[in-house]
Amino acid sequence: MPEPADRRYGPAPLPRARGPVSAALVAALRRPPHDPPVGLAARFAPDDGGPGPLIDEDLQLTLFLCYELHYRGWAGVAEHWEWQPGLLALRARAERVFEAALRRLAGPSRAVPPAGVPRALAELVAADDGPALAVTVQHRANLEQFREFVVHRSVYHLREADPHSWGLPRLGGPAKAALVEIQMDEYGNGRLDRMHAELFRRTMDRLGLDTGYAAHLDRVPAVTLAANNLISLFGLHRRLRGALLGHLAAFEMTSSLPNRRYGNGLRRLGLDEAATRFYDEHVEADAVHEQVAAHDLCGGLARAEPALVPDLIFGAAAALAVDGLFAGHVLDAWARGESSLRPVTRPAPVTALA
Template sequence: MTSADLPLRTALPRGRGPISRSILSAYATGQRGDVFRTERVAAADPLGEDVQLALHLCYELHYQGLQDVDAEWEWDPDLLHIRGMLERLFLKKLRECVAGGDDVTAVLLVEPVGVVSRHLLDHGEWWQMREYFVHQSIYHHKETDPHAWVIPRLRGTVKAAMVAVQFDQFGAGHPDQARTRRYADLMTSARLSSGYLAYLDEVPACMLATVNMMSMFGLHGRFRGALIGHFAAAEATTASSALRLVQALQRWESSPECSLFFTTPQQPMRDTVIGDLLAREPGLAGDLVFGVQATELLERRFADHVLGCWRAGRTSLRSGRADPDRQGGVSVPAGKDYR
């Protein structure tokens, strides 16, 4: 079975707390039960496992959907009410943790650190690279899908530039060259599952939060500036991190499919997109700054978690399953070369 043949809909994961478990129960049974007990949301940790999985379960209905979950849930008003409460909780926490302001030039001049890619290049082991692939699969299975939602909300050059980016990301008319397909090929080459969100149960809240933020910004027109800020922050980091990852993969003599994903050229559109957006809507400067800062905040939290685990000699994934050939990491068939 090739990556293109794998089912797109995600099997329901395990719950991580009362909110996510109640949503999963509602999806599975069709009965709301106590899923809409709003006091649970108010008391929850905005960046914790329960809230982030609950948000992901709500957002996934707008993407490929969830296996055996009725499509009617996508626009269920009561579920949207709970999702809105979770979003406000998440958004409030993000705003509390960043400096804010409207100086776009200043935030864009900050050099991205890319600490995980630096670690993988300088000190990393192969099992750690494979864990990194697992974490990033939650993002790369969607890639720029959330950015597509902003296109109808833009005009002029910024709209044309975002369409050009999307065209490249989706393979420029060639499905086998789409970023999502190439990441699936990377996963297969690393002897990992290439199925859509196959590792949802394994990935912690700090990774889910980065994707949930994109979904939240993309689904709400009022956050279009913040989503462009995320786009700008991600583009600033991509090239340097990709180079370091390629160099690390070369050190391990990994298969060409692993490196191919990171060597595919992408159009640099950040300055074009930001310049035209602010020329048309200067009032979005503060939102754009917020998008950049929130992206950097969540990336730092993810890096702190991953590097903290690796430096302690343990897996950064939730299950803690051991790699049969090395301590930590995700399992592979015993006795086989998985590079």
């Protein structure tokens, strides 16, 4: 018998289904690769507006199940599923609905000349009036609420930088050099103990949370999955490489101050330096990354490929809009005196695909 994989680094066990499509997909993934019926995804029909698909539990889990095959896979799932044509067709149907919803939420982008991209990104960030989650976490969140917040973020931070690294082989010149510079910091310049994912794992450990890769997947709601799925969507499609870089730029340009607040929130709650180091590290690193991302990364791509400027702006706008949905979900739940996480329930019945 082979040794089981280290739970800290994946692959994770298949999660519980959240609807008919994800239930059928989970059942299919437990079997050898075969053609799942593409028509099953027909229920993912575009709506007339609003965030519907972004908070659809079945849709977002279906996409996450498909995307994770391109990262660390799923425990017990045959690796040939990654490029199974029928599965890719099902994923494409779900992606069309998801991308359409993202574009509606982000709204139309104004015309921006290539030289004006850094300024346009700065203006977009400055105009963002999303819910002030970081302020609440810093000043008012109790320990259990902070643990909830960390559980949400663990889906991204335990594989931090990986989705954006899909951009590396799709770029050249100044934009590629800028992305390498940012990613080197994210990966701790090759030192395991300095990798941001490892620093976050220490924060989780200090908070008494399971540090296994995707260990909390069943607890996070659709909007948390959507915030992760949109990076995978951008990263796995070469045509969306501009959106991927715009997303990263918005991420870096809105990170430094919130991370200072999160670190201060942990200190208020009596946590030690090992718990706060992840956030403290980002205060300094992201202040530098902000300039690199706006001017060298996105500015460099805009100069090299002017046709991608609208996608750069779209990616940044989508990042801010989805993060606003996420923050609103968390704050609304806390205002009601409820958890922002999904309750632990019995596994949904699973029906195998024919």
